[in-house]
Amino acid sequence: MNYRQVEVFKAIMDSGSITEAATMLRISQPAVSKALKQLEDELGLRLFSRTTKGIAATEEARALYTEVERTYFGMQNLTRFAASLRDRKQGRIVVSTIPALGLAWLPSMVARFSAAHPDVTVSLHSSNSTDAARLVGTGEIDLGIAQLRSEEYNLSRRKLFDLEGVIALPEGHRLTSRSEIGAEDLADAAIVGLGLDDEFRRRLSQSLDGAGVRYRSMIDASLGVTVCTLVAEGCGVGIVDSEAARTQAGKGLVFRAFSPRIRVPIYLFRQRGRPTSKLVEAFSASLLPPSPFRRDDGGDD
Known part of the structure; x- marks a missing residue:
């Protein structure tokens, strides 16, 4: 080939x-x-x-x-790198993050960084946590921003912040009158879930099973935005991360906090032992956590 x-x-x-x-x-x-x-x-x-x-x-x-x-x-990375050499760019950073953070949060961080470093090329990629860790571990990209569940990869990591899981409801749903939702409130509900390996879905299932709550799992989706669309279309209720909720607010949806809270840590990671440029260090230091998901966004602190 x-x-x-x-x-x-x-x-x-x-x-x-x-x-x-x-x-x-x-x-x-x-x-x-x-x-x-x-x-x-x-x-x-x-x-x-x-x-x-x-x-x-x-x-x-x-x-x-x-x-x-x-x-x-x-190959795309190699082509871009060759182009940066040809154009004599001062530097280039390749970052991969999970889709939830690639919609709004990371672009806003990159915009701030680029304003201060206009000659630096920043390449953004979206991938799941496993692929991001693999790409960083093999040296194909500089930085990953995602969940990390184990130490099996050759990575050094630093926690950036927690993402909170919130319940997505269609407008007019009986549970929108509540400020927060417990496991018992979801009895017999049709759940629109993220993939089986998603941490938010796994923890919600643990809470529901631990409370002895019966529920129906109808549709799985790989992206929180897709879950939101399915919920808005009346397919059930779902759990998504607070960043996906923020980008979908006002689109026929209401978001409520879940009790007990479901929070998943997000890490910045790089290949252990790999020399790090000053630009990568500067970019890493420029990252700020998202604003807390507040009640007036459809959630609850």
């Missing part, structure tokens, strides 16, 4: 269409089709099947896509 084939394959997977992939890459549709055929011939695999609605990725294509994303991420 060469880089062009990887680029074409990723574009097709991302867009779901050979035509759209050609548009994304600014090449002709026959060129995309030719590159795809060459890739399939070299691998000896059928990556897409044709349907009445277009093309559909095979199981092999989906498995390959996972590895391609990792490789492509690294």
Whole structure:
């Protein structure tokens, strides 16, 4: 596989269409089709099947896509770094954070930092905690900002702040009259949850199970914003972090604190033993915690 084939394959997977992939890459549709055929011939695999609605990725294509994303991420970093050398930039920092913090909090931190360091390039990436730790541990990125549950990675870490789990309710729900919600209040409720490995979901489940509360788990989503949308559409109630709640306030939703409080620590981490530039140190020192999630945001301190 060469880089062009990887680029074409990723574009097709991302867009779901050979035509759209050609548009994304600014090449002709026959060129995309030719590159795809060459890739399939070299691998000896059928990556897409044709349907009445277009093309559909095979199981092999989906498995390959996972590895391609990792490789492509690294190649993009290399390309950006080469460009910074060519343009003689004074420095570059690559940061990855969880989606909840990448919507508003981290962009605001980067804006403050960039105002003080206009010649520094800051690359922001979004990934789950596990991938962020892996990328920092292998030296592919400079800093990670996420949850960390173990010491298995070659990382040094510093706690930045806690994120609080809050209950998302659709407007008009019977529980919106309460200032905070306990486990018993969610008896027989339909729960819209984050992924099974999410810490907020895990702790909410522990609270509900510990109180002997029966509930229905209907839909899982990987992003807090998606949970909020599903709740607003009437699919149930959900638990999200306070930053996701802040960005979704006023969108047909009401947020209430959960009792007992669910707080998850967020860490800044880097590769242990790796020399750290003064720019990375300055960026790390510039990070401030989000504002507390207050009652007038739909929550409760």
